[in-house]
Amino acid sequence: MRRHSTPQQLAKRGRMILAAAQGKRNAEIAREVGASVDTVRSWRMRWIGLQAVPLEELSVNERLTDVPRPGRPSEISAEQTCQIVALACEQPKERPISQWTGREIADEVIQRGIVPTISPRHAARVLKRGISNRI
Numbered sequence: 293m294r295r296h297s298t299p300q301q302l303a304k305r306g307r308m309i310l311a312a313a314q315g316k317r318n319a320e321i322a323r324e325v326g327a328s329v330d331t332v333r334s335w336r337m338r339w340i341g342l343q344a345v346p347l348e349e350l351s352v353n354e355r356l357t358d359v360p361r362p363g364r365p366s367e368i369s370a371e372q373t374c375q376i377v378a379l380a381c382e383q384p385k386e387r388p389i390s391q392w393t394g395r396e397i398a399d400e401v402i403q404r405g406i407v408p409t410i411s412p413r414h415a416a417r418v419l420k421r422g423i424s425n426r427i
Contacts, residue, residue, distance in 0.1 A: 304327065377418075
């Protein structure tokens, strides 16, 4: 929890568990760490549920990590996302448009071979997510 390399989300969860071990109530812990009471309750219950599993089988880091989320994994890699964002930053040269639309960017991405297929809506979502993650 004190390492500089520890992700803050894991450190916060560790602080919740340590405070619970000191006998503090969920509401008190929530105020101290800046989380909701439901979040504190969830992590406290998860920790209690995993106490029967030996540390050799499941480390503290694994106990405090989110479980994989449901859903289909992304088919567009980080490199492809960067290429799509870079393309969107270019001025449309060979197209009679002043700015990119979802349809135009999807067509251009497929034409350049960045991805084999992509819908206009998904292309727009990738751009929105890619641009906000760059900041």
